[in-house]
Amino acid sequence: xxxxxxxxxxxxxxxxxxxxxxxxxxxxxxxxxxxxxxxxxxxxxxxxxxxxxxxxxxxxxxxxxxxxxxxxxxxxxxxxxxxxxxxxxxxxxxxxxxxxxxxxxxxxxxxxxxxxxxxxxxxxxxxxxxxxxxxxxxxxxxxxxxxxxxxxxxxxxxxxxxxxxxxxxxxxxxxxxxxxxxxxxxxxxxxxxxxxxxxxxxxxxxxxxxxxxxxxxxxxxxxxxxxxxxxxxxxxxxxxxxxxxxxxxxxxxxxxxxxxxxxxxxxxxxxxxxxxxxxxxxxxxxxxxxxxxxxxxxxxxxxxxxxxxxxxxxxxxxxxxxxxxxxxxxxxxxxxxxxxxxxxxxxxxxxxxxxxxxxxxxxxxxxxxxxxxxxxxxxxxxxxxxxxxxxxxxxxxxxxxxxxxxxxxxxxxxxxxxxxxxxxxxxxxxxxxxxxxxxxxxxxxxxxxxxxxxxxxxxxxxxxxxxxxxxxxxxxxxx
Amino acid sequence: xxxxxxxxxxxxxxxxxxxxxxxxxxxxxxxxxxxxxxxxxxxxxxxxxxxxxxxxxxxxxxxxxxxxxxxxxxxxxxxxxxxxxxxxxxxxxxxxxxxxxxxxxxxxxxxxxxxxxxxxxxxxxxxxxxxxxxxxxxxxxxxxxxxxxxxxxxxxxxxxxxxxxxxxxxxxxxxxxxxxxxxxxxxxxxxxxxxxxxxxxxxxxxxxxxxxxxxxxxxxxxxxxxxxxxxxxxxxxxxxxxxxxxxxxxxxxxxxxxxxxxxxxxxxxxxxxxxxxxxxxxxxxxxxxxxxxxxxxxxxxxxxxxxxxxxxxxxxxxxxxxxxxxxxxxxxxxxxxxxxxxxxxxxxxxxxxxxxxxxxxxxxxxxxxxxxxxxxxxxxxxxxxxxxxxxxxxxxxxxxxxxxxxxxxxxxxxxxxxxxxxxxxxxxxxxxxxxxxxxxxxxxxxxxxxxxxxxxxxxxxxxxxxxxxxxxxxxxxxx
Numbered sequence: 001x002x003x004x005x006x007x008x009x010x011x012x013x014x015x016x017x018x019x020x021x022x023x024x025x026x027x028x029x030x031x032x033x034x035x036x037x038x039x040x041x042x043x044x045x046x047x048x049x050x051x052x053x054x055x056x057x058x059x060x061x062x063x064x065x066x067x068x069x070x071x072x073x074x075x076x077x078x079x080x081x082x083x084x085x086x087x088x089x090x091x092x093x094x095x096x097x098x099x100x101x102x103x104x105x106x107x108x109x110x111x112x113x114x115x116x117x118x119x120x121x122x123x124x125x126x127x128x129x130x131x132x133x134x135x136x137x138x139x140x141x142x143x144x145x146x147x148x149x150x151x152x153x154x155x156x157x158x159x160x161x162x163x164x165x166x167x168x169x170x171x172x173x174x175x176x177x178x179x180x181x182x183x184x185x186x187x188x189x190x191x192x193x194x195x196x197x198x199x200x201x202x203x204x205x206x207x208x209x210x211x212x213x214x215x216x217x218x219x220x221x222x223x224x225x226x227x228x229x230x231x232x233x234x235x236x237x238x239x240x241x242x243x244x245x246x247x248x249x250x251x252x253x254x255x256x257x258x259x260x261x262x263x264x265x266x267x268x269x270x271x272x273x274x275x276x277x278x279x280x281x282x283x284x285x286x287x288x289x290x291x292x293x294x295x296x297x298x299x300x301x302x303x304x305x306x307x308x309x310x311x312x313x314x315x316x317x318x319x320x321x322x323x324x325x326x327x328x329x330x331x332x333x334x335x336x337x338x339x340x341x342x343x344x345x346x347x348x349x350x351x352x353x354x355x356x357x358x359x360x361x362x363x364x365x366x367x368x369x370x371x372x373x374x375x376x377x378x379x380x381x382x383x384x385x386x387x388x389x390x391x392x393x394x395x396x397x398x399x400x401x402x403x404x405x406x407x408x409x410x411x412x413x414x415x416x417x418x419x420x421x422x423x424x425x426x427x428x429x430x431x432x433x434x435x436x437x438x439x440x441x442x443x444x445x446x447x448x449x450x451x452x453x454x455x456x457x458x459x460x461x462x463x464x465x466x467x468x469x470x471x472x473x474x475x476x477x478x479x
Numbered sequence: 480x481x482x483x484x485x486x487x488x489x490x491x492x493x494x495x496x497x498x499x500x501x502x503x504x505x506x507x508x509x510x511x512x513x514x515x516x517x518x519x520x521x522x523x524x525x526x527x528x529x530x531x532x533x534x535x536x537x538x539x540x541x542x543x544x545x546x547x548x549x550x551x552x553x554x555x556x557x558x559x560x561x562x563x564x565x566x567x568x569x570x571x572x573x574x575x576x577x578x579x580x581x582x583x584x585x586x587x588x589x590x591x592x593x594x595x596x597x598x599x600x601x602x603x604x605x606x607x608x609x610x611x612x613x614x615x616x617x618x619x620x621x622x623x624x625x626x627x628x629x630x631x632x633x634x635x636x637x638x639x640x641x642x643x644x645x646x647x648x649x650x651x652x653x654x655x656x657x658x659x660x661x662x663x664x665x666x667x668x669x670x671x672x673x674x675x676x677x678x679x680x681x682x683x684x685x686x687x688x689x690x691x692x693x694x695x696x697x698x699x700x701x702x703x704x705x706x707x708x709x710x711x712x713x714x715x716x717x718x719x720x721x722x723x724x725x726x727x728x729x730x731x732x733x734x735x736x737x738x739x740x741x742x743x744x745x746x747x748x749x750x751x752x753x754x755x756x757x758x759x760x761x762x763x764x765x766x767x768x769x770x771x772x773x774x775x776x777x778x779x780x781x782x783x784x785x786x787x788x789x790x791x792x793x794x795x796x797x798x799x800x801x802x803x804x805x806x807x808x809x810x811x812x813x814x815x816x817x818x819x820x821x822x823x824x825x826x827x828x829x830x831x832x833x834x835x836x837x838x839x840x841x842x843x844x845x846x847x848x849x850x851x852x853x854x855x856x857x858x859x860x861x862x863x864x865x866x867x868x869x870x871x872x873x874x875x876x877x878x879x880x881x882x883x884x885x886x887x888x889x890x891x892x893x894x895x896x897x898x899x900x901x902x903x904x905x906x907x908x909x910x911x912x913x914x915x916x917x918x919x920x921x922x923x924x925x926x927x928x929x930x931x932x933x934x935x936x937x938x939x940x941x942x943x944x945x946x947x948x949x950x951x952x953x954x955x956x957x958x
Contacts, residue, residue: 065735073860189702200698218697219679223668256544258757277756278737288767296845312871315842322838323883326831333827340823347819347826348812352805359801363794366775381552392791404802
C-alpha cells in the first residue's frame with residue numbers, strides 16, 4: 001500500500017503544479033494481455049536450462065491465476081521442474097487456483113514449509129480449501145506449522161459441512177457497534193493496529209451479542225458526514241445466510257438479489273464471517289458445469305485436468321448403466337423378432353422412432369432440469385408448463401411424423417407402413433415430453449439430483465416406448 | 480439515506496448511554512425468507528378482489544427480483560391485472576429483472592410514462608436492456624419522454640454491438656484526477672452536488688485525457704490517511720476492458736482474476752464506464768445456460784417463460800435436423816437388409832452399438848465443449864488430451880465390449896455373433912472418442928459455437944459408424 005506519509009489526520013493538501021507534473025511518470029496501462037504462447041515457450045526454455053533466476057523473474061510478472069494455468073498446461077515433467085525451481089516465487093493464491101493433476105503435483109512436491117507460509121497469507125476460505133485438499137500427512141505437517149489462531153480459524157471452518165456457506169466464508173471482516181458514527185468508523189478503519197481485511201465492500205453493524213442488525217455499503221460510509229450515526233445510514237434488512245446453508249442456495253440468493261457480500265451467522269445468529277461475490281462466481285460456474293457434465297453422464301468434478309484413471313472410472317459407470325438400458329430396449333425388439341423377419345423394413349426404420357423420441361425427451365428434460373436448478377419450475381406452475389410441453393411435443397411430433405411418414409411411404413412403397421411409422425412417432429414424442437418433465441420433477445421431489453439421473457430414465461423410456469409402439473403397431477396392422 | 484443530521488464535518492460524537500439504549504428499537508433481522516406460497520396466494524386473492532390498496536401495500540415489501548418472479552408465476556390473466564393495478568408501485572428494477580412472456584406482457588401493458596420514469600431510475604446497463612427489449616413504437620415514445628442526457632447515454636450505449644462490454648457497462652462512476660489526495664477524494668464523495676452512483680467499489684484515477692492510470696478499491700481509500708496522495712495507494716496495473724470486447728470474454732476475466740469491477744474504455748482508451756461483478760454473474764449464468772440448452776438441441780434463450788410458439792419453433796429445428804441424420808443412419812441399415820433378413824438377431828443388437836457410441840461420444844464432446852468455453856483446452860495441450868481420450872475410449876470400450884459380447888453370445892447362443900458385436904462396439908467407441916474431441920475443436924476453429932453444432936455431428940458419426948461396423952462385420956464374418 002506504500003503508506004510512506006503519516007501526516008496528521010484530516011489535513012487537506014491543495015494540489016500544486018509539482019504534483020500535477022508527476023503524471024508524466026505514470027504510463028497508461030494497456031488492456032489486459034493474456035498469457036501469450038511466446039511467454040509459455042520462453043518459460044519452457046528457462047525450465048530446460050534450469051535457469052532459476054530467470055524463472056523467478058518471469059513468475060513475478062504473473063497473476064496467480066496465470067501461474068495456475070501454466071502449471072495445468074505444462075507436461076508433468078516440466079511441471080515438477082517448475083515447482084522445484086519456482087514454487088518459492090509463487091503467489092500464495094496459486095495454491096487455491098490450481099486444479100486437477102497440476103494441483104496434486106503442486107501439493108505433493110512443494111515443500112510443506114512453503115505451503116504453510118502461503119496458507120497463512122490466504123483468505124480463510126482459500127486456506128481451508130487448500131488444507132482440505134492436501135494429503136493426510138502433509139495436512140498434519142502444514143497445520144502444525146501454522147500460527148495457533150490461523151489453525152483454530154481453519155479448524156472451525158472445517159467443522160462446517162462440505163459445500164456449506166461456512167466453508168466459503170472469509171472470517172476477516174469489519175463490524176462496528178450500532179452506536180458508532182461515520183467518523184468513528186473511518187477512524188477505526190484508519191487505525192494501524194486494527195485487523196482489517198485488504199478488500200471489503202460492506203461494514204456490518206452488530207449488537208452487543210454480535211448479532212447483525214444491519215449493513216452499510218462502504219460507498220455510503222464514504223459519502224456521509226462524519227457526524228452521522230452508522231445506524232441512520234445502515235440497511236436494516238440485510239441479507240444474512242446461515243453458515244450451514246448450502247453453497248448453491250447462497251449462490252442463488254447472490255444472483256437473484258445482485259448481492260456483493262453477505263453476512264454469515266452461526267446457529268446462535270452471531271456474525272462469524274462474510275461471503276463475497278467473487279467466491280460465489282466460482283460456485284455458480286461449478287454448479288452449472290456440474291449440471292452440464294451430469295446431463296452428459298460424466299461424473300461431477302470431471303475436467304481436462306483429471307488423471308487418466310479417474311476419467312475412465314468417471315465415465316464407465318454411465319456407460320455401464322447405458323448398456324443395461326440399451327439391452328432392455330433390445331429385449332423389446334427381441335419380442336418382435338418374428339414381425340421383423342416378415343418385414344426387414346421395420347428394422348431399418350425403428351431407430352428413427354427411438355432417436356426422435358430420445359431427442360425430444362432430452363430437450364424437455366434439459367429445460368426442466370435447468371428450470372428446477374434456477375427455481376423457475378415449482379409446484380405452482382408445473383401443471384401449466386406440463387400442458388404446454390405436451391402440446392409442443394404433439395405439435396412437433398405431428399409435423400415430423402407427417403414428414404417422416406411420407407419418407408417411409410415413398411421409400412418402402414407402403415402407405416400402411418408409413419402410417420404406422422407416423423403414429424408410433426407421435427406416441428413416442430408425447431411420452432418424451434411427458435417423461436422429460438415429470439422425471440426430473442419426481443427426482444427432485446425425492447431429493448435426487450435431476451441432472452445426474454434424469455437422462456438415463458428419459459432415454460430408456462423413449463427407447464422402449466419407441467420400439468414397442470412401432471413394432472407393436474406394425475404387428476397389429478401390417479400382417 | 481436519511482441524512483437528518485448535518486453537523487459540521489469531522490466532529491466525533493462520543494457514544495453515550497442514550498444512544499446505546501437505542502439498540503432495543505432494532506430487531507435482529509431474520510435469515511432471508513423466500514416468497515412464500517401463502518404470500519402469492521394472498522396476492523392472488525387481492526387481485527381477484529381488485530383491492531388496489533392491498534396490492535400496492537404487498538408490493539412495497541418485495542424486492543424487485545421477487546416481483547419479477549411473481550409476474551412469471553401468475554397466469555397471464557392475473558399478470559395483466561397485477562400490471563394494471565400495481566405497476567405504479569413496481570420497483571424500477573422489476574423491468575430489468577422480468578423475463579419471457581411476463582416481460583412481453585409487462586412492457587406491453589405498463590403505461591409508457593411509468594416505463595420512462597422507471598428507465599430514468601435504472602442504471603445505464605439496465606436502462607439500455609429495457610429500451611432494447613421494448614417494441615418499436617413503445618421505444619420511440621419512452622425515449623422521447625426521457626431527459627435528454629439520459630437519452631444520449633442510452634443511445635451511446637446502444638451504439639455498441641449486442642453482447643459487447645459497452646452494453647453491460649454502467650456509465651455512472653467515480654473518477655478522480657491523479658494529483659488528488661485521499662482527503663480531497665472523500666470530500667468530493669461527501670459533496671451534495673456531485674453525481675455519484677449509489678454503490679461503487681473502485682475509484683478510477685484518470686489523467687487529463689481521461690485515460691485510466693489506476694484504480695483504488697474503496698476500502699483502501701477508507702483505511703488511508705487523508706493526506707496521502709491517491710496515486711501512492713492506487714493499483715497502477717488495473718484491469719481494463721474495451722467497450723467493444725465480448726461479454727463472455729469480460730466474464731472470463733472477472734472469473735479468472737476474481738474482479739469486483741473493471742474500467743471500460745473506448746477506442747481512444749478514454750474511460751467511458753464501469754462493469755461490476757453482479758452484471759457479470761448474469762453473463763456467466765446465461766452463457767453456461769446457453770451451452771447446456773444448446774447441447775440438448777434447445778435454441779438459446781429458451782426457458783420456461785417462453786411463449787408456446789417460440790418453444791415449438793426453437794425445438795423443431797433440432798428435431799428436423801435429427802430426423803435427417805436418423806434417416807441417414809437408416810440408409811446405412813438399409814444397405815444391409817439382406818444380411819438382417821438372414822439373421823434378425825442383428826436388428827435386435829444393432830441399437831446397442833449405436834447407443835453406446837452415442838453416449839461415449841457425448842461424454843467426450845461435453846467435456847471438450849466446456850473445456851473450450853473455459854479456455855482449458857487449447858492448441859498446446861490438444862494432442863496430449865486427444866491421446867488420453869482415445870485411450871480412455873478404448874479401455875472403457877474394451878471392458879464394455881467384453882461384457883456385452885458375452886451377453887450377446889449367451890442370448891443368441893453364437894460365439895461368432897458375440898465377437899462381431901464386441902468388435903463393432905470397440906470400433907464405435909474409438910470413433911466416438913475421436914469425434915467427441917475433434918468435432919468441437921474444429922468447429923471452434925471455424926468460429927462456429929461448438930455447443931450448438933457438435934452434438935448433431937457426433938451422434939451422426941456414432942450412429943453411422945455403429946450400424947456400419949456391426950452390420951458390415953456381420954456380413955463378412957457370419958455368412
